[in-house]
Amino acid sequence: MTSTRTSTGSQRFVAGPVSSLPTKHGTFAIRSFTVAAVTHTVLTIGEPAECARPLVRVHSECLTGDALGSFRCDCGDQLDAALAEIAAEGHGILVYMSGHEGRGIGLAAKLQAYALQDDGMDTVAANRALGLPDDARDYTAAAEILRELGCSRIRLLTSNPSKQLALEELGIDVADRVRLPVPERPENSAYISSKRQRMNHDAPPESDAGQSPVNLSGFGEDIYASLAANQEVVAQLAQSQDGFIATRTGDACFVSGTTDRTHLHRIRAHVGTVLVGAQTVIADDPQLTVRAVPGTDPVRVVLDPHARVPVTSTVLSTGPTPTLWLIGAEAAPSSHVGGHVRVIRLPSSASPQDIIAVVRGQVAGSVLVEGGGRTVSSFLAAGALDRLFLTTAPVFIGDGVPGIRFQGSEVMAQALRTPFRRFELGEDMCTEYLLSQAAVAHSQPSPGVQEPASVESPQSTQ
Incomplete structure (x- = not known):
């Protein structure tokens, strides 16, 4: 209109x-x-x-x-x-x-200025030689x-x-x-x-200075190469200092900065699939594609046991990126979805490990569990993750949508401790937790990495 x-x-x-x-x-x-x-x-x-x-x-x-x-x-x-x-x-x-055009002097004058620059003048001197302002x-x-x-x-x-x-x-x-x-x-x-x-x-x-737009200072290429070369389950989440991924109204625009989101896109570019829960799709309507860096879009996976996600959402309505819609055995999904969507029924009471098995039966490569907080937390608590990238932004939200949460241990001696590496992403701090022996084996040693004798899931410590 x-x-x-x-x-x-x-x-x-x-x-x-x-x-x-x-x-x-x-x-x-x-x-x-x-x-x-x-x-x-x-x-x-x-x-x-x-x-x-x-x-x-x-x-x-x-x-x-x-x-x-x-x-x-x-x-x-x-x-x-x-x-x-x-x-x-x-x-x-x-x-x-x-x-x-030409900082406001017009195309013809700009090309005249080009000719003067070819004779040795800089861009400001050329404008002034033509009797024109530096910036109009x-x-x-x-x-x-x-x-x-x-x-x-x-x-x-x-x-x-x-x-x-x-x-x-x-x-x-x-x-x-x-x-x-x-x-x-x-x-x-x-x-x-x-x-x-x-x-x-x-x-x-x-x-x-001299870095490319997608170079992330502090991150070794071994991290991304490991995800591309192996079959890992990796999660990524950005939260505030006090542990929230959005405000009480659901506003998550944006917790972390541009560098952290570029890091997220690099992870997407090196995995086979990216998985999100239904609430993340409903709240954020994400594209889940690779846009900030070179690479191939991963297959999108929507975990939606009750088929709540509207068919108008980007992941279900917009291709050509293939999308797996994981729904429960009794759910009644709409048939009005894009041709890029494949509906797959989950077994009853499917665990995170069951869900990964279903995904790997369809697509090869590492799996990125991207959100939201409840989904990432459930995979962490079940011991289904090989590694977790948890970015903390220098902001306090006070209350809102929580990030990592699970039923913890009663004593500190039984709290979950794993090898980790830390990286600065602009103003944000990213901690990479190595949650499985496979992830530890796939990762090159790095100064400051803490390596306990064993890696255990929260369930195994209770």
């Missing part, structure tokens, strides 16, 4: 209809917004308006970089990285700004669009402090500026250096 209204400043504001845009990073919703006779493009994923601080990229159009693949600038790489980051978050917005962009339309989308408080994907300042002056609350991890190329290193030195753009922190 197209809507027209007059926005603040008496600018004509026309919002176009919403349609879908499948990309290599996932399927986005796409629509046009026309402000003051200039039409801009907006891509969204998930429900950004429901997030307290959605991730947003305000991207200036660049024909040469975005469409023609030029390496003179980093615009195309930033566009691709922004879509990957937003898709990895699961909720976010990319505002593609028309009229911003106006972000009024971007601010209008964000307010229209219900997102006036955001985290902004940019290395340009001036962009943040411009949006804040227009009433957008930029809670955080998130640098895009885009590596420099030989063809654009001088251009990027000029922006940092002469236009105050952020320089990369020394800790990740």
Whole structure:
């Protein structure tokens, strides 16, 4: 549906209809917004308006970089990285700004500036030699669009402090500026250096200089290689310092940071299947695909004994990723699911080990138990996991949806203790618990790993 209204400043504001845009990073919703006779493009994923601080990229159009693949600038790489980051978050917005070509000077003037740069000028000197401003962009339309989308408080994907300042002056609350991890190329290193030195753009922190966007500092490749080479059952969960995975309203957007979610996508890329419980699908409507890193999507497994998951959910309605819908013997599932879905009946009172056996009868490779807290806890308590990645974020929720919970022992001497390794993921701390002798054998020794004499499940200690 197209809507027209007059926005603040008496600018004509026309919002176009919403349609879908499948990309290599996932399927986005796409629509046009026309402000003051200039039409801009907006891509969204998930429900950004429901997030307290959605991730947003305000991207200036660049024909040469975005469409023609030029390496003179980093615009195309930033566009691709922004879509990957937003898709990895699961909720976010990319505002593609028309009229911003060449930092607002237009295509013809930009190509004139290119010619001057070929003669030795930097990007700022070339603009000034043409009698043009260093940066002529106006972000009024971007601010209008964000307010229209219900997102006036955001985290902004940019290395340009001036962009943040411009949006804040227009009433957008930029809670955080998130640098895009885009590596420099030989063809654009001088251009990027000029922006940092002469236009105050952020320089990369020394800790990740030269790293690729998907490199996770501290994680050895043996972790992912082990999952790909063996038949392990691994779980991953992110929770607050006080042990919650979401607020009391179910808002989990987002407990941990981007680096932890990239780690999660790398696990997905190295396993055969990813399993979630029915409540996770109902609450979060996840895609369970590989979007933030290169790799093949794992087969999705939905553990739903009572067939509660709506057929409109992404996992049951959207292919082509194969999906196994595990339901109870007496459940009555809807037949209106996508052709990528296979319905499998579970035996009565199926244990986590029974469920793994069913999954492995269908798909080879390691199994990732991704959520939610109740499902991961039940597999941990049953001794069905080989390893657990438990990420703790530096935030206190107070109360809400619990993370790891199971019936514990009465004395500390019988509490579950296993070998472990710890890794920093941005602001978060990930602890990898090695829960089986197989996982210990598959993992290379690492400084600081604690190795008790034996590995036992919570059940075996009671």
